Amino acid sequence: xxxxxxxxxxxxxxxxxxxxxxxxxxxxxxxxxxxxxxxxxxxxxxxxxxxxxxxxxxxxxxxxxxxxxxxxxxxxxxxxxxxxxxxxxxxxxxxxxxxxxxxxxxxxxxxxxxxxxxxxxxxxxxxxxxxxxxxxxxxxxxxxxxxxxxxxxxxxxxxxxxxxxxxxxxxxxxxxxxxxxxxxxxxxxxxxxxxxxxxxxxxxxxxxxxxxxxxxxxxxxxxxxxxxxxxxxxxxxxxxxxxxxxxxxxxxxxxxxxxxxxxxxxxxxxxxxxxxxxxxxxxxxxxxxxxxxxxxxxxxxxxxx
Ligand SMILES: [Mn+2]
Numbered sequence: 001x002x003x004x005x006x007x008x009x010x011x012x013x014x015x016x017x018x019x020x021x022x023x024x025x026x027x028x029x030x031x032x033x034x035x036x037x038x039x040x041x042x043x044x045x046x047x048x049x050x051x052x053x054x055x056x057x058x059x060x061x062x063x064x065x066x067x068x069x070x071x072x073x074x075x076x077x078x079x080x081x082x083x084x085x086x087x088x089x090x091x092x093x094x095x096x097x098x099x100x101x102x103x104x105x106x107x108x109x110x111x112x113x114x115x116x117x118x119x120x121x122x123x124x125x126x127x128x129x130x131x132x133x134x135x136x137x138x139x140x141x142x143x144x145x146x147x148x149x150x151x152x153x154x155x156x157x158x159x160x161x162x163x164x165x166x167x168x169x170x171x172x173x174x175x176x177x178x179x180x181x182x183x184x185x186x187x188x189x190x191x192x193x194x195x196x197x198x199x200x201x202x203x204x205x206x207x208x209x210x211x212x213x214x215x216x217x218x219x220x221x222x223x224x225x226x227x228x229x230x231x232x233x234x235x236x237x238x239x240x241x242x243x244x245x246x247x248x249x250x251x252x253x254x255x256x257x258x259x260x261x262x263x264x265x266x267x268x269x270x271x272x273x274x275x276x277x278x279x280x281x282x283x284x285x286x287x288x289x290x291x292x293x294x295x296x297x298x299x300x301x302x303x304x305x
Pocket of ligand 1: 016073094116
């Protein structure tokens with residue numbers, strides 16, 4: 001039997017990507033298909049030590065017998081692993097901008113929809129395909145956690161009714177304690193305090209924007225209270241962001257409890273761009289947004305300028 005690989009972004013993976021890849025692999029297996037999860041690179045701070053302890057199964061590279069791939073939580077071709085880009089049979093994502101590329105290649109097997117977490121799309125597939133009662137505890141917990149994480153506990157502008165519904169339904173298949181959400185965000189806080197450099201490095205997207213004619217590196221760290229982190233680590237953020245090779249960089253830190261994001265950059269062009277497009281003013285290299293902005297929102301704007 002042919003084995004299908006389920007994979008996600010090529011450079012780093014967050015909880016949403018990881019959860020989608022593992023749970024979708026499970027769905028394929030429940031349907032009697034042979035499948036494996038492939039997570040090629042590092043996983044970031046959104047996957048906490050507790051979650052890593054849930055017995056997650058994935059590989060770094062596809063097995064020799066795996067020639068076709070399902071892609072989850074990523075759709076910009078430049079972020080997709082080389083082994084998967086020309087061998088994709090299906091895609092589930094919630095990032096805008098590459099819909100036409102996939103529509104042409106995959107037709108209705110490209111499901112790119114505006115929801116807060118790709119995990120919501122995967123849970124909806126379990127239901128559509130009548131496998132929801134067979135979901136494992138691990139997959140249910142991963143998808144539930146991914147929705148909380150990717151919607152920033154439902155504070156992100158991208159959050160939809162579908163995310164709320166999915167998380168409510170999924171919570172019935174999990175045995176997570178009542179205060180799990182608080183614990184989750186406080187675990188991330190503790191990790192980033194201890195390992196600021198790793199936390200910054202493991203969530204940087206380097207993208208070329210035709211519309212701007214520039215390569216821009218955008219770092220991101222989503223925290224319950226990001227102000228403290230940003231002020232304390234401003235110098236380190238600059239040092240790490242510069243190491244990605246583009247002088248056009250900025251670092252975005254959504255502060256979930258405040259409903260705002262803090263932005264760090266030193267570059268004049270970026271400062272002017274963010275002032276013009278998002279009204280962000282900088283004082284000593286740090287800017288504050290008037291609502292909680294995620295990287296997706298900047299990227300969508302830059303692609304549509
Ligand atoms: Mn996502």
